[in-house]
Each structure stands twice: as C-alpha cells, then as structure tokens.
Amino acid sequence: MGFRHLFGAGVPVNCSAALAAYKEMAEITMREHNYYPDLLLDKDLHLISLLESRKANGKSDSAIRTELLKEAASGKSAEALFEVAKMYETGAYGMEEDEDQAFDFYLAAAENGHAGAMTQLGMMYATTSGPHRDGGERAYQSSLAEDLDTAIDWFEKAGALGDPGALNAIAYLYLHGKGVDRDVAKAAELYRTAAQAGHPEALLNWGELLLRDEAFEEALEALHQAEAQGQILASFRLGQLYEEGVDDFYFPQSCESAAAMYKRAGESGYWISGVRYGIDLYKAGLMEHAVTFLAMAAEEGYEIAQANAAYMLEHRMGYSLPDADDLALRFYDRAALQSPDHYFALGNLMLRMEMEGKSTSAVPGPVTGLRQAMGYLEEAVEMGQVQALRKLAEMYEVGEEGVLAQDTAKALGLYKRLVTLLSRSQRSERAQKIGNKLSWSSMMDIGKLQWKVTSLSAKSGLASVLHGGDKKDGEKAQEGILDVEGQVSSAAEGL
Structure with a gap:
C-alpha cells in the first residue's frame, strides 16, 4: 500500500498515506529485531566470513564444515577456530547449536590472537548469553554485572588490535556508565574511531551523538553511511528525522524522504525471508521456482524482488516465453520508481528491445523508444x-x-x-x-x-x-x- 500511494499505482498519489503505511511496516521490523534507540550493542558483528566465500566456490555445507573442523582441530588456525565457533553459535552449515562449544572455540581463537573472537567473547559476557569458566566448572552467567569486568578486558584487548566492533562496544559502556565510570567524551572518541573504520553500528551511534550536539551536517553523513551498509536502525532514525524536520537545511521536513527511509527499514523485516527463499532457490539451480517466487513478491511491490525477478526474466532464467522481456521491463520500471539504482538495467533492456524492434510501450513516459532508453542511461551516468x-x-x-x-x-x-x-x-x-x-x-x-x-x-x-x-x-x-x-x-x- 505504501508503494501504491507513493507512486499512484491504482490509487491517487498520497504521500501521507504512503508514509503511514511504510512507517507501520518499519515499526514492525524494529520490534521483530528488538531494535531500540539505546540498544547499541550488537552481537552479530562478524557476519561476512570465509564460510560464504567457501560456499561460493561450490562446496557443500558438509564439506565446508568438515574442512573447517579439520583445520580447527590443529589449533593453529585462528580463522578456522573463529569460523567453527560461529557455526556452533548460529547453527550454520548443518552444525548443531551449542553455546558451550562456541565459547570454547572463540576462546581458542582469541588466545591465537583473533580480534574478532575477542570481541565475540566480550559480547557473550556483556550480554549474558554465553558460558564462562568459574573455578574449573562450567557455569552460565547469572547477571550482567558479574561479568562486565571480563567483557571489558576482552573488548580492550580486541580494541588494542584495532577491531572496530570492540571499540563500538567499549564506547557504549562508557556512554551509559556500565562497568566503568560514565565518560561521554571518551565514548564519543571511541565511536568516532570505530566509525572512521566504517563500522555500521558505530556510524549510527556517532551520528546520534552528533545530533545531540546539533552538528547536523556530520550527523547526516554518518547516518547515511550507516544506512548504506544496511543498518536498519539508521534507516528508521533518518525516517524519524525527515518526518519531524529537525533542521531546515540538513533534515528538512519531507514526506517523500521520510517514506523512503521507512521503506528501507520496513523492507528488512519479516518479508525479506521470502525473497531470500527465492534467492536460495536460484542458488540451488531451481530457476523456474525461483523466478515464480520472486515474481509474486515483485507484484506485491517489493523493490528487491522486482529487480531480481526482472534480471532472471531478462536472462531467461526459468522463464523463456515470448513475453519475458515485457515482464522484465515492467519490473525494472517499478523498481526504478522506488530507487534510481535501477536506471541502468531499465535503460539497457529498453535500448536492446528497441534495437530488436520490440515494443517498449509498457513503460510510460513523456518520450518513447530510443530517446527514453538513452534518457535512463544518461540518468544512470549522472549517478x-x-x-x-x-x-x-x-x-x-x-x-x-x-x-x-x-x-x-x-x-x-x-x-x-x-x-x-x-x-x-x-x-x-x-x-x-x-x-x-x-x-x-x-x-x-x-x-x-x-x-x-x-x-x-x-x-x-x-x-x-x-x-x-x-x-x-x-x-x-x-x-x-x-x-x-x-x-x-x-x-x-x-x-
């Protein structure tokens, strides 16, 4: 409904109605992810790993698991120990979830100098979600205060090695006075250092501090950098700022900008699992099922599904009927309405169809044919x-x-x-x-x-x-x- 109201798809254009729909969708996403303005400790600091790169090389889950377990068994590969720890913690690649094993492998990786493992150990202690050793017996944390000292020790070790996730976590503790004396200036310094390293949560937190000081230009840059890296809360905060209009120049009140930011936050919610399922079908080689699944989500207005379905249709993946180009063009056009990132794909397909003598009248515009296609390509160049x-x-x-x-x-x-x-x-x-x-x-x-x-x-x-x-x-x-x-x-x- 947000898409329909914002772009007048079957209903009159009504930005206020679109904003309300996208905002409700974004708020649902925030609740699902347990995101709150002061929840700035993120356990999932190391999502991109060797696991994905190894899978991209065509290895099966079991082969990757066996390979990493073998490497970790030697006790010499800190990276393998870290990857195995994550598999135990998340249950990835067919591994049975086991926090005890995750802790032990994180500890082994940390003792081998792996900064990311040190940070994860700190997270386990600070968020009371992991095991620890106590007098030689395994026990679970009973309260946050009991283990904050240990968490801080690990964060500081990782921070000394330059891990931005650890710096972000220490900054949070200083900002809120948890386990340390409250020191806003030190928190700001640590957030800034981690943000300069490109850490998305740190960029968000640094942006929040800049907002408090009314340094709107720097705050805008930091929040947009965080948002560009998929930080959902950054999208939501930008939506709030544009909706409220906190500054006439950098954050002017704008229904369109607020709706766009709420849309990005909302589209990271529960529905994304459906699109991911379509992409998983594609990776598994089940092209017909993948394009069908993505096309259904595309019809509902989801930009990511539109772009992926259009790509598959254009390249005849799972659908080779004569109207494949027409469908692809329509999906690219709808995706481009929501984000100009798709101008090139739209213009390129339209250009090819025109040069092949196919009609592109399905895409409305003030001019048609080659001039319209070239216009989209020129717009993409300007971006x-x-x-x-x-x-x-x-x-x-x-x-x-x-x-x-x-x-x-x-x-x-x-x-x-x-x-x-x-x-x-x-x-x-x-x-x-x-x-x-x-x-x-x-x-x-x-x-x-x-x-x-x-x-x-x-x-x-x-x-x-x-x-x-x-x-x-x-x-x-x-x-x-x-x-x-x-x-x-x-x-x-x-x-």
Whole structure:
C-alpha cells in the first residue's frame, strides 16, 4: 500500500498515506529485531566470513564444515577456530547449536590472537548469553554485572588490535556508565574511531551523538553511511528525522524522504525471508521456482524482488516465453520508481528491445523508444553508475546506427570519468561501494579501459583534451602526452 500511494499505482498519489503505511511496516521490523534507540550493542558483528566465500566456490555445507573442523582441530588456525565457533553459535552449515562449544572455540581463537573472537567473547559476557569458566566448572552467567569486568578486558584487548566492533562496544559502556565510570567524551572518541573504520553500528551511534550536539551536517553523513551498509536502525532514525524536520537545511521536513527511509527499514523485516527463499532457490539451480517466487513478491511491490525477478526474466532464467522481456521491463520500471539504482538495467533492456524492434510501450513516459532508453542511461551516468558509464562510452566510441552518432571526444571523457571513479575507490564512499562489488575480471577491465583511453588519445590527437587545452598548443599537448604515458603505467598495474 505504501508503494501504491507513493507512486499512484491504482490509487491517487498520497504521500501521507504512503508514509503511514511504510512507517507501520518499519515499526514492525524494529520490534521483530528488538531494535531500540539505546540498544547499541550488537552481537552479530562478524557476519561476512570465509564460510560464504567457501560456499561460493561450490562446496557443500558438509564439506565446508568438515574442512573447517579439520583445520580447527590443529589449533593453529585462528580463522578456522573463529569460523567453527560461529557455526556452533548460529547453527550454520548443518552444525548443531551449542553455546558451550562456541565459547570454547572463540576462546581458542582469541588466545591465537583473533580480534574478532575477542570481541565475540566480550559480547557473550556483556550480554549474558554465553558460558564462562568459574573455578574449573562450567557455569552460565547469572547477571550482567558479574561479568562486565571480563567483557571489558576482552573488548580492550580486541580494541588494542584495532577491531572496530570492540571499540563500538567499549564506547557504549562508557556512554551509559556500565562497568566503568560514565565518560561521554571518551565514548564519543571511541565511536568516532570505530566509525572512521566504517563500522555500521558505530556510524549510527556517532551520528546520534552528533545530533545531540546539533552538528547536523556530520550527523547526516554518518547516518547515511550507516544506512548504506544496511543498518536498519539508521534507516528508521533518518525516517524519524525527515518526518519531524529537525533542521531546515540538513533534515528538512519531507514526506517523500521520510517514506523512503521507512521503506528501507520496513523492507528488512519479516518479508525479506521470502525473497531470500527465492534467492536460495536460484542458488540451488531451481530457476523456474525461483523466478515464480520472486515474481509474486515483485507484484506485491517489493523493490528487491522486482529487480531480481526482472534480471532472471531478462536472462531467461526459468522463464523463456515470448513475453519475458515485457515482464522484465515492467519490473525494472517499478523498481526504478522506488530507487534510481535501477536506471541502468531499465535503460539497457529498453535500448536492446528497441534495437530488436520490440515494443517498449509498457513503460510510460513523456518520450518513447530510443530517446527514453538513452534518457535512463544518461540518468544512470549522472549517478556515477559504472555499467552505464561503460555502456555509453562504448556506444559513443563506435557509434550506434539510428541511436547516436560516433563521438570520440565524448567517449574519451566518459572513459576518463569511469577510470577516475574506480581509481578513487579508497577515497570515495560511493566509489568504494562500487569497487567492492567488482570481480577480479572487472579489475582487469580497469586496466583495459586505461589502455583504451590511451589509444583513443593517440588516434584522435586529443591528448591535450585531457587537460582542457587546445590541441594546437604544443605545451598542452606535451602535458597530455605525459599524462598518457602515466596512464600506460597505471594500465599495466591494473592488468
């Protein structure tokens, strides 16, 4: 209903009604996850692990489990000990849940210097959910206060090794005076350090402290960084801030912005398990069932399901009827309505269909056909989407009959913009997110693109264009040639 009211799908556009629906959905998610504004200790600090990378290489659950248990048995691999501890704690990969075993393996990993294991041990003591040794006998924690000293010891050891999760946890204790004297300044310092390391919970907590000091610009940046990493409470807090309008410039009252943030929080709730089931079916090779399951969720308005169903339909995964492209186009269009992140997929499919002589009239707009497709690609380029930059650069380099004329200078500019974007992956949050998604083959492409820039410069005599000079200006041209030579070295490094 939030989607229908926000975008007028079958009902009049009514942002207030959409906001109410998305907010209710988000509040349900908060309750399901037991999220509260002061609950800033998160046990699940190390979700991304070798387990997923090993499974991605085609190994079965039992094979991964056996391999890790064998490595852990040697007692020398801290990483294997840590992974086995997580399997025991969560019951992942067919392992039977056992907190006692989880504790022992975390302890062994910590004693081998694993900072993440130290943090997890601290969490077990601080949150009263794990076992500990007492006089040689195994016992369970009876109260938080009994073991906070031990928790703090482990947090401090992990923090000394630079683990941002441990720094975030210690900061929480200082902020609330649990086990230590309350020290807001020290808490802020620790939150800031962990936030600078990119820890999502720390970014959220640092943002909250900045809000208290009315440092709205810095708070906005921190909260959006946390939200971009999937921190659900950050999405919810941003929804509250935009709904209330706490600042006219950085957090102006905005129904649309509030609805968008509540939507993101809400879509992390119970329904996501259904989409994950569809994705699990896809991973298992059951394409027909996967696309059907995702398509049903897509019809309900869920953006993630729309994007995944559209991708499967476009690539004929589990559905090969003639109307597959029409369905994919419709789902991409609905996903793009909710997030411009899908502009490239929508424009690219629309462009292909037009060039194949297929109708794209299912997607409404002020213009139709190739102009509409190119418009979506241009929008994606303005957002810095890597695929769109590459696509348009290649199109302008060779030209597309009936679509656009060859324009070497524009191609060169787009290639330069793409290479610059990727080369800044360690300095720009947005570029870093993109860079993190690149495979090794894409890293090869970066080198190839740099060679292509060099080649285009030489062929068209546009070396000086790299510096905005007149190509007849010998000094500027020399600068351009030197820049090209630098790119050759950079390309070699990329390759």
